[in-house]
Amino acid sequence: MKELEKTKRISIASVLFILIVLIGLLTYKRPPHMYAINSKTTLENITTDNFLISLEDIENKEYVLIDTRNEFEFQKGHLNNAVNIYAPEILNEENTSIFNKFQEENKTMVLYSTNPNEIVAPFMVLYQLGFKNLKMAAINNSYNQNKLITENIDVEKSEADINAFINESIKKAAKQSKPKPIVKAPPKKVIPIKKKKKMPVEGGC
Template sequence: MKELEKTKRISIASVLFILVIIIGLLAYKRPKHLYSENTISTLEKISTNEYFVTLNDINTPDNVLVDIRNQFEYEKGHLENAINIYAPEILTDENSEIFEKLKTDNKTIILYGNTPSDVVSPYMILYQLGIDNIKILSSEITYFENNLISKDVAIEKYQNDVNAFIQESIKKAAIEVKPKPDIVKTPKKIIPIKKKKKMPVEGGC
């Protein structure tokens, strides 16, 4: 009787386990965004400075300007024909479709913000997701008496090889710290000091 109960419990547990697996497989959804590039390769691309463009290079039919600032700043003033896609919202379904369509149409996406450094994070995210038809506008956006002023800024040329720097860091991290040699302390020699005897006081009453 006990063996029958034990067998019954094992059977029920097995059926429940299989049901959980089936439900899990049916409920599984492929992630919407899958990275096709890693951070290292993306940094290497940026470090070449080939992905920066100036204001003189943007006025061609194949370029699409994307202002990554918020709607208030965009409406206050933006570059001509630029569309507004706020940086924290670049991965929404609607915006993802826009980027994919621009890639399909062989358009070059030029991202810009108040400064080039504002655009680095959105650029890296999009590039790692496979949107490789993007560049960064090396310009600075300011306002004077509510009028938008845009001017080119110099981008520092990276002299160091990013990959070499990463490999060197890995090597340094792999080197084991050498243990410090044990310092043998020699016991101190204690020399006893002899107390001087007090001389008796001469004279008397």
């Protein structure tokens, strides 16, 4: 009887475990965004390929201008036919569908903002998600009497060896993670000090 009860308990536990696994699989939701390219490859490609374009090169039928500034700045003044997608909101569902649509249409998305520094982060996020039809506009936007002034800006291209930099960083991280060996200090030498003998007190009258 005891063995039969044990068998029943094991079988009930097994069924419950299988049910929990099935419920988990059915309710599991895949993250909406998965990186297709890792950071190392992205950095290598960015430094080797030329993703920057000038103001003169923007006039292209195959290009779609993406203004990553906020809506207030966009309404204040923007480039002709630009689409406003605020940088912190590039990963929401509506904007993701817009990027997918442009990619399906083989359109090259040209990101721009107040200056090139502000579009590096959204560019890298989109590139790592697999959007390879991307460019960055090397332009500077400013206002004069509420009128938008757009000018070319010279961006220095890094000539550093990115592979060497990444490998060196990996080595440093590996060294830091290793525990440092405990070095015992050598024992101190104790030098005995000889006590001076007291001279006897001379007596006399």
